[in-house]
């Protein structure tokens with residue numbers, strides 16, 4: 001499932017408004033600045049902090 005590029009262009013991280021990277025294999029959006037991972041369900045990004053997977057404290061994801 002491929003996300004609409006126009007949709008992606010307007011999406012930002014709800015935590016810090018950072019840019020998002022798409023990882024299609026994992027079906028997640030990853031924030032470049034805070035590292036939160038937002039699940040993509042049935043092609044729809046779930047942009048909720050409550051649903052996000054947080055990175056381990058004090059560590060940065062690539």
Ligand SMILES: [Zn+2]
Nearest residue numbers: 013018031034
């Ligand atoms: Zn973020």
